Amino acid sequence: MIANEPWAADSADRRCSPSAARNREPILDVLRRALPRSGTVLEIASGTGEHAVHFAAALPDLTWQPTDPDVDSRRSIAAWRAEAKLPNLRPPLPLDVTHADWPVARADAIVCINMIHISPWTATLALMAGAGRLLSAGSPLFLYGPFRRAGVPTAPGNEAFDASLRSRDPAWGLRDLDEVAAVAQASGLLLRDVIPMPANNLSALFERVG
Numbered sequence: 001m002i003a004n005e006p007w008a009a010d011s012a013d014r015r016c017s018p019s020a021a022r023n024r025e026p027i028l029d030v031l032r033r034a035l036p037r038s039g040t041v042l043e044i045a046s047g048t049g050e051h052a053v054h055f056a057a058a059l060p061d062l063t064w065q066p067t068d069p070d071v072d073s074r075r076s077i078a079a080w081r082a083e084a085k086l087p088n089l090r091p092p093l094p095l096d097v098t099h100a101d102w103p104v105a106r107a108d109a110i111v112c113i114n115m116i117h118i119s120p121w122t123a124t125l126a127l128m129a130g131a132g133r134l135l136s137a138g139s140p141l142f143l144y145g146p147f148r149r150a151g152v153p154t155a156p157g158n159e160a161f162d163a164s165l166r167s168r169d170p171a172w173g174l175r176d177l178d179e180v181a182a183v184a185q186a187s188g189l190l191l192r193d194v195i196p197m198p199a200n201n202l203s204a205l206f207e208r209v210g
């Protein structure tokens with residue numbers, strides 16, 4: 001339970017994301033290689049909390065810190081957490097990347113799945129600035145989602161997804177990976193690896209340098 005959120009987590013609060021159920025294993029395969037063996041992983045935009053439970057259960061030597069700015073998402077994360085009873089899964093924290101006062105001062109890794117195309121570009125800028133502040137040299141930032149890539153035709157399904165995102169909010173939409181990498185570099189994060197994932201998604205692995 002979060003001090004300023006005095007609700008009890010209830011199984012009725014648990015939300016389900018079909019895409020999280022589909023992508024959690026392929027993402028976990030990458031995380032096993034990308035994350036440190038121990039330490040604290042800050043998950044940005046945890047959504048339902050299904051990823052947090054799955055990854056914390058599979059990676060017991062890591063402490064998993066889920067976050068989301070949306071209170072109903074935090075209720076869902078808390079409800080999944082109450083059921084899972086994992087010692088390494090912390091209660092969810094409210095974290096909006098665009099707010100300067102992140103509730104976490106440091107992390108050994110940051111994971112952010114399916115956020116940067118469903119938020120304004122300012123959220124990507126803030127995510128990179130925050131990751132640059134929190135991570136120390138050698139620590140990873142893992143991003144997952146659909147991207148545009150220079151010289152690579154965007155899959156028709158991703159073009160349709162981009163159009164639907166922009167119709168919901170003109171500030172949303174698929175990001176160009178080169179532009180994301182340039183913003184990351186300005187915060188001391190180098191793009192080290194790009195891993196093709198099912199359903200035309202990518203894992204993008206950054207490392208804090210310097």
Ligand SMILES: C[S@@+](CC[C@H](N)C(=O)[O-])C[C@H]1O[C@@H](n2cnc3c(N)ncnc32)[C@H](O)[C@@H]1O
Nearest residue numbers: 020045046047070096097098113114115119123
């Ligand atoms: C499509 S959901 C993805 C949730 C989860 N990561 C997943 O893949 O199932 C996008 C999430 O981004 C969060 N989000 C949107 N804007 C944000 C911001 N400025 N800072 C942090 N999270 C944000 C939303 O609250 C939502 O939970």
